[in-house]
Amino acid sequence: MRGVTALKKKKITDLLIFIVSAELVGVLSALLSGSFSETYLSLEKPPFSPPGWIFPVVWGILYAVMGISAYLVHVSQGSQWKRSNALKIYALQLFFNFLWSIIFFRFELFTVALIDIILLDFAAALMTVLFYRLSKAAGLINIPYLIWLLFATYLNAGVVILN
Known part of the structure; x- marks a missing residue:
């Protein structure tokens, strides 16, 4: 029984490490980015631009989902080589x-x-495909992330055109 409990604790600890590390990427990026609201409010934005408060909420959820999906790949039954390559692409897209x-x-x-x-769009799409091959759940839960990234790409392109 102790072995089972220790294994469960290890799995929970590993899951938390993946989630917290993904969230830290977002937090550190936000801290180094300066004043989000000041810049965002000053820009001419394309149609369908959401209010600024939406971004930290959505990103907080998406970073947690990325961490969960990376954990699912980490514990998947795929070969070490496939898991390692998928997690390298995960790290690249996080970068x-x-x-x-x-x-x-x-x-x-x-x-x-x-x-x-x-570049992030392509890396995240590749990550999602590689994750799906190792764990269907890990791939599928990243679909909202891909959709959000494409929307963010549209917003970024709109800012380039309008400003």
Whole structure:
């Protein structure tokens, strides 16, 4: 019985590590980005731009989902090589994600941010496919993330055109 309890604790600890590490990427990026609301309010925005308060709520949820999906891949039955490669792409897309807010809000380099988010779109799409091959749930729960990224790409492109 102790072995089962220890295994459950390890799994819960691992899951929390994946979730917290993904959330930390978002928190650190936000801290390094400077004043989100000031920049966002000053921009000409394309149609369907949401109010600024939506972004931290959505991103908080999406970072948790990314962490959960990475954990599901980590514990999946796929080969070590496939899991490792999928998690490397996960880390790559987190890197592009981390950079985007800093490029867009701190430096206001909207075209460079657009390039970054397009790279992020491709990396996240590849991650989702690789995750799906290892764990259907891990892939499927990232679909809202992909949709949100494409919407964010539209918003970024709109800012480039309008500003």
